[in-house]
Each structure stands twice: as C-alpha cells, then as structure tokens.
Amino acid sequence: MKTSIIFLLLIHLCIILKSGNITVAQINEDDIDTYATPKEVKGFDENTLFSPYTKQQWRSYQQEKINQGRKTQLNFIITYPNKTAVKGAKVYIKQLTSDFHWGCGMTHRILNNLAYKKWFASKFTAADFHNELKWYYTEPNPGQENYTDADAMINFADEHGIIVRGHTVLWDDVKYQQKWVKKLSPQKLLQAANKRVDSVVKRYKGRLVGWDVMNENLHHNFFEKRLGKNASALFYNRVYNIDPNTTLYMNEFNTTENVNDKWAAPEKYLRRLKKIRAYPGNSGIKMGIGLECHYGAEPIDLHYIRNSLTLLSQVGLPIWLTELDVKIDPTLENKSQLQVMYLEEILRESFCHASVKAIVIWTGASIDGCDVMCMTNEKLENTPVGDLIDKLMEEWKTGNIEVVSDSNGVSQVSVFNGRYEVTAVNPVTNVSSSVTLKVDTVSIPDKNVHLQILG
Known part of the structure; x- marks a missing residue:
C-alpha cells in the first residue's frame, strides 16, 4: 500500500x-x-x-503567477514637445476594462426585477444562462419554439455590455431530453437535432462570446448511442459552419473538482477535444475549455486543481470556469465559514492561471433560485460569499491610480491587463494630454508609453 x-x-x-x-x-x-x-x-x-x-x-x-500572467509593468514617459522630461507631472491612470471577466449565472427571473438588473449590471461583465437557451426550454413540444426569455435576457446583456455564453446547443445527458426527443428514431433524431442547431445558432449568430455545443459529452453519450461515435464532432462542425467566428466550448464537470472521477480527468478532456478538432472540417474551429466547477461537500484538493489547470493551460486555449459553486455539508456547525474559505482558495488558485479568462459564479441572488451558493439574500444584501467576491473583484483590478513622474519624466506602474485611459498633467500650467491604450503581453512590446504635454 x-x-x-x-x-x-x-x-x-x-x-x-x-x-x-x-x-x-x-x-x-x-x-x-x-x-x-x-x-x-x-x-x-x-x-x-x-x-x-x-x-x-x-x-x-x-x-x-498573477504578476507574470495578468499584469504588465509600464513606464510612462512624460515629455514636452522639445523632448525634455517633465518632472513632477501628475499621471492619472483609469482602468476602463479588464482582460479577465467576472460572470454570474442568470435566469429569466431577472427580467421583471429592476433592482436585480441594476445589481447584476453593476458587477458582472459576463453571463451564463441557467436554462433559457437549452433545447428543452425553447422547444418543449415538437415544432413549438419559444425564445422570448432568451431574447429578452440577451437584449438586457447587450444593453449593459455583458458578454453571454450560449449554454447549451445540445446536451448529451439522456435525462435532459424531452420525452418526444427520446422517442425519435435515429434518422428523425438527427433531423430534429440539426433543426435545433440551425434554429438557435442562426438566431444568435455573432452575438454570443461562445457556444457550449454538446454539454457534458465526457460523462454522457445520448447522441453517440443513437447517431454514432462522431455525433458530438458532427454537431461542432455544424455550429462552426453557421457561426465560424465564435469560440466553441466543451463544457464538463469534475475535471478539476474530483480526482476520483475517471470519466473527466484533464487528460481525457484534452483527448476528446483533440478528437473533435480532428473530425473532417473542424481544424479551423476556435475551441475553448469550459469547466463547470461544481465543488462538492468533500474537502477541496487544491493540488489537483492546480495540476489540472496547469495541464489544460498547456494547449493554449481560453479556459472559462462556467458554473462555479461550493457545496458544504449542511450538518456542519461552521458550514458558512467553510464555504467561504474553500471558495476563496479555489478562486485564488484559478485566477493565478492566466489561461483562465473568466469565472462565472453560480449563482448570484437568492431570488434567482440558487440552492447551493448565493451572493445575496432576497433584498440583494451580501451574504459572506458576496463579501468575498466583492473583495476579490477589488483586489484583482487596477481601478484608478495617480502617480508622479520623476526627474527623468518617468513613472513606473504595474497594472492588470485591460484597456486604460491615461492622462498626464503639467505640474505648473495644468495643461493635460490623454491617451487610450490596451495593455497586455503583446500590445506594448517595449513597455514604454510616451505622452507629450505643452509647457
């Protein structure tokens, strides 16, 4: 042993x-x-x-790892038009956007709650719908499609600059198929599934940041059993041909959560992803890695999370944590403290991997029906989980900062990657000059930002 x-x-x-x-x-x-x-x-x-x-x-x-992968150290060089340095110039740095997205699960309940809309839009730049884009929701009966809720939710997101993932085009779990779908012959099933793909993808083509094409196809195989072993790859191909510029994701649970789940280990995840890309016509697909991250009541294995994310990051694809929550044994006296403690460690470990481009919390307010983890109560007052998220949101952004140039006209600042507005002000005349710039690992190769101000 x-x-x-x-x-x-x-x-x-x-x-x-x-x-x-x-x-x-x-x-x-x-x-x-x-x-x-x-x-x-x-x-x-x-x-x-x-x-x-x-x-x-x-x-x-x-x-x-955060400093290496998520931040860039810049030299702001302030000069007069004659190239002489401006000593003591005030440099105001305002972060406009972040390269990292905080997201949250969203349901149709948001549509009729103005306070909830304001709360959501004030915090998040990404959203994942719980059910409203799923096939069983939009076509519960054959030929009776209804996109009313999804349309309204996407319109709300567009109005507030919130990017939306398409969750999900199809789902490989038999228990989430409509009764009428389960009864179809293989030929009729293929026709119905193709019609579903065409309907939802064409409707929102170009409006979504990504599609979960075949949800949970490591654990389940409803379509493979009926349509053949390449069923998932075939549907990725169909979505790609309709919406070629949108990232297509595998979305799976237990790839980081449970070392004992033999179906969804990182190696098997990457093997399936490779198989999908190898299908004829799929080589040009923009693929992404979706990890549900539903952590259970057992103790969290941070070592496994780190190793899984390290391995998945090596393929160079964007990683989204799509449905993150932490379930705690309700019989424990200190369950609330444990939930927050584990959540913080998971979030910190995930954020230090630069390939993780977004974390979607599951779910926000209790009015949205969350049964595992809520950020707020029904009055939109923070729970301890909400306090933690707010703390990390603040910690992982540059925000607004002010620095002063030295005798060489230089100010050195380390900022989180994103878009910025930078204003330099003459210390004597208050004349200013501004520039908008994108900060990441490649946009400013020499890390020097030059601003000229009048004397």
Missing part, C-alpha cells in the same frame, strides 16, 4: 515541479500521507488545503 502511495506521490510531484512551484528539498517521506485523495481526508482543516506547504507559500506562488 505504501509503495503505491509513494508512486502516486512521485507522479504528482513531477507535475508540480514542472509548474515551478516547489523544489525536491521540500518533500520528504514524512509528507507522503498528506497526499491522500479527498475520500481519504478526514474533517475540514485548512492544513489539508495547503500541506505540505504553508498558506504563505501558496499565496507567494499565486502572486508570482
């Missing part, structure tokens, strides 16, 4: 070493038992999250 544990430890260690996280000297045989799987871990203890490292070591690594 001990030999097998040591073997698993060595594999685990190799993956972490590759990410630059630890050195061999930090591991010894006494630490082997701390690598138990979630089912073997007893109780809820913060040490379980970090051992054999300290919380400070995890935070230090995370901050280093």
Whole structure:
C-alpha cells in the first residue's frame, strides 16, 4: 500500500515541479500521507488545503503567477514637445476594462426585477444562462419554439455590455431530453437535432462570446448511442459552419473538482477535444475549455486543481470556469465559514492561471433560485460569499491610480491587463494630454508609453 502511495506521490510531484512551484528539498517521506485523495481526508482543516506547504507559500506562488500572467509593468514617459522630461507631472491612470471577466449565472427571473438588473449590471461583465437557451426550454413540444426569455435576457446583456455564453446547443445527458426527443428514431433524431442547431445558432449568430455545443459529452453519450461515435464532432462542425467566428466550448464537470472521477480527468478532456478538432472540417474551429466547477461537500484538493489547470493551460486555449459553486455539508456547525474559505482558495488558485479568462459564479441572488451558493439574500444584501467576491473583484483590478513622474519624466506602474485611459498633467500650467491604450503581453512590446504635454 505504501509503495503505491509513494508512486502516486512521485507522479504528482513531477507535475508540480514542472509548474515551478516547489523544489525536491521540500518533500520528504514524512509528507507522503498528506497526499491522500479527498475520500481519504478526514474533517475540514485548512492544513489539508495547503500541506505540505504553508498558506504563505501558496499565496507567494499565486502572486508570482498573477504578476507574470495578468499584469504588465509600464513606464510612462512624460515629455514636452522639445523632448525634455517633465518632472513632477501628475499621471492619472483609469482602468476602463479588464482582460479577465467576472460572470454570474442568470435566469429569466431577472427580467421583471429592476433592482436585480441594476445589481447584476453593476458587477458582472459576463453571463451564463441557467436554462433559457437549452433545447428543452425553447422547444418543449415538437415544432413549438419559444425564445422570448432568451431574447429578452440577451437584449438586457447587450444593453449593459455583458458578454453571454450560449449554454447549451445540445446536451448529451439522456435525462435532459424531452420525452418526444427520446422517442425519435435515429434518422428523425438527427433531423430534429440539426433543426435545433440551425434554429438557435442562426438566431444568435455573432452575438454570443461562445457556444457550449454538446454539454457534458465526457460523462454522457445520448447522441453517440443513437447517431454514432462522431455525433458530438458532427454537431461542432455544424455550429462552426453557421457561426465560424465564435469560440466553441466543451463544457464538463469534475475535471478539476474530483480526482476520483475517471470519466473527466484533464487528460481525457484534452483527448476528446483533440478528437473533435480532428473530425473532417473542424481544424479551423476556435475551441475553448469550459469547466463547470461544481465543488462538492468533500474537502477541496487544491493540488489537483492546480495540476489540472496547469495541464489544460498547456494547449493554449481560453479556459472559462462556467458554473462555479461550493457545496458544504449542511450538518456542519461552521458550514458558512467553510464555504467561504474553500471558495476563496479555489478562486485564488484559478485566477493565478492566466489561461483562465473568466469565472462565472453560480449563482448570484437568492431570488434567482440558487440552492447551493448565493451572493445575496432576497433584498440583494451580501451574504459572506458576496463579501468575498466583492473583495476579490477589488483586489484583482487596477481601478484608478495617480502617480508622479520623476526627474527623468518617468513613472513606473504595474497594472492588470485591460484597456486604460491615461492622462498626464503639467505640474505648473495644468495643461493635460490623454491617451487610450490596451495593455497586455503583446500590445506594448517595449513597455514604454510616451505622452507629450505643452509647457
């Protein structure tokens, strides 16, 4: 038994070493038992999250990765028209947008609640609909399509600059098929599914940031059983040909949540993604990785989350955490504190992977029917989860800052990647000059931003 544990430890260690996280000297045989799987871990203890490292070591690594992947250090160089430096110029830096999106699940309940609309629009730049774009919702009976709720929700999102994921075109789980769909022959099923694809994708072509084409097709195979092993790849091809400029996602659960789920391990996720792209006509698809991230009541394995995201990041595709929540055993006295603690560690670990382009919280307000995790109560007052999200939203943005140029006319600032408005003000005359710029790893190669102001 001990030999097998040591073997698993060595594999685990190799993956972490590759990410630059630890050195061999930090591991010894006494630490082997701390690598138990979630089912073997007893109780809820913060040490379980970090051992054999300290919380400070995890935070230090995370901050280093954030600085490398999500921030850019810029030199603002302020000069007069004759190229001489402006000493003491005030430089105002205003963040307009972020390259990272905070999102939230949304339902049709938002449509008739003005306060909820204001709350949602004030916080989030991305949304994932719970049910309103799913086939069983838009066509419960054959030939009777109804997109009223989805239309209104997408219009609301457009009005407030909120990007929307198309969740989902089809779903591979048999229990979420309409009764009439289950009764169809393979030939009729293919016709009905193609009609569904054409209907929803053509209706919202170019308006959505991405499509979940075949939801959860690692765990389920409704369409493959009836239409053949390439059914999912075929539908990705159909969506691609209708809406070729939109990112198409696989969307799956337990790829980061549960080390014991044999169906959705990161390696199997990437294998299925490769198979979809290898299908004739699919090589040009813009693909993305969708991870539902429904964490259960068992202790969280941060090591597995880190290793999974590191492996998935290596293919260079955008990663979205699409339905993030944390379920806690309701019988525990400190369940609220544990939920917030685990959620924070999951969010911090996820954010330090630059390939993670968005995190969608599931769900926002209790009026939206959340049964696992709510950010607010029915009065839109924050829960402890809401307080945590607000704290991290503030921490992970540059916001508005003011700096002063030195004797060489230079101000050095590290900012989160995104779009900015920068204004330099003459310290004597108050004459100003402004520029709007995009900050990321490639837009400003030399990291120097030049602004001229009049004397």
